[in-house]
Amino acid sequence: MNKKVFWLSIVAVLLSFAGGFLLANSLNRKELSALRTENENLKKSPDNAALADEEGILSDDEISGKIAEADANPTNIAFQKNLGLALYNYASMKQNTELLREVSRLIKRVYEKNPDDYEAIVTLGNINFDIGYFDKNNENFRTAREFYQKALSIKADDDGVRTDLGLTYYLSNPPETDRAVAEFQKSLSINPNDEKTLQILIEALLGQNKKDEAEKYTIKLKEINPKNQILSTLNSTVEAGEENLQKQ
Numbered sequence: 001m002n003k004k005v006f007w008l009s010i011v012a013v014l015l016s017f018a019g020g021f022l023l024a025n026s027l028n029r030k031e032l033s034a035l036r037t038e039n040e041n042l043k044k045s046p047d048n049a050a051l052a053d054e055e056g057i058l059s060d061d062e063i064s065g066k067i068a069e070a071d072a073n074p075t076n077i078a079f080q081k082n083l084g085l086a087l088y089n090y091a092s093m094k095q096n097t098e099l100l101r102e103v104s105r106l107i108k109r110v111y112e113k114n115p116d117d118y119e120a121i122v123t124l125g126n127i128n129f130d131i132g133y134f135d136k137n138n139e140n141f142r143t144a145r146e147f148y149q150k151a152l153s154i155k156a157d158d159d160g161v162r163t164d165l166g167l168t169y170y171l172s173n174p175p176e177t178d179r180a181v182a183e184f185q186k187s188l189s190i191n192p193n194d195e196k197t198l199q200i201l202i203e204a205l206l207g208q209n210k211k212d213e214a215e216k217y218t219i220k221l222k223e224i225n226p227k228n229q230i231l232s233t234l235n236s237t238v239e240a241g242e243e244n245l246q247k248q
Contacts, residue, residue, distance in 0.1 A: 070084075080106045080110050081120065087099065087103045095130075103127060107123050116154065118154055118155060122147070125151060126144070129141065132144060132168070138172050138173060145169075148161050158190075159190040159191040165183050166180040166183030177204055198224070199221065202214050
């Protein structure tokens with residue numbers, strides 16, 4: 001199978017993954033395990049015990065009640081932060097943008113009290129990122145970008161934040177792929193073995209028709225994890241392409 005056909009096969013597969021595997025495994029940073037951890041923390045906290053029942057499921061009334069309690073005690077910054085961080089994971093998993101905006105109010109109180117609170121800065125970036133992604137809203141991506149850039153001014157070696165900064169460019173409409181690629185490459189210079197960033201960078205480079213560069217990162221991804229699901233699918237696609245060529 002010639003090189004051109006090989007890369008055309010990869011392009012087709014990766015583009016089809018944009019709304020599937022990449023979404024589930026690369027873009028969704030808030031996994032169920034994180035939510036479970038936060039819920040366990042809530043159960044152990046006297047202030048937040050009412051947020052979760054015995055099965056760790058949050059009810060609308062409990063959430064509203066705790067937010068009202070936070071609003072009634074806006075100077076209790078620790079309460080705003082603990083509640084906001086826990087609810088953020090829940091709201092993101094549920095793709096509940098209304099609740100994400102409520103959480104943003106809580107975390108902003110933390111940020112306004114301490115503009116150098118790294119966790120609050122990154123969380124505000126993540127909240128706006130998620131709203132931008134769920135609502136397809138460029139303005140939220142721009143706001144997320146501002147918080148990520150502030151976070152990186154404090155901790156320049158946070159490769160996860162760097163990748164998310166790149167995604168604010170890549171997922172915008174229209175995408176700013178050149179700027180996204182630059183951020184993904186900076187992220188990989190910090191953590192060369194990050195599968196998520198490699199996957200997204202390969203997709204971005206193929207979208208730019210930079211096949212040779214994409215091939216370099218594909219080889220790297222294969223070295224890191226030969227069982228990566230994308231590679232498995234790519235191999236199947238290439239084999240199918242070879243069979244079709246032999247039949248012609």
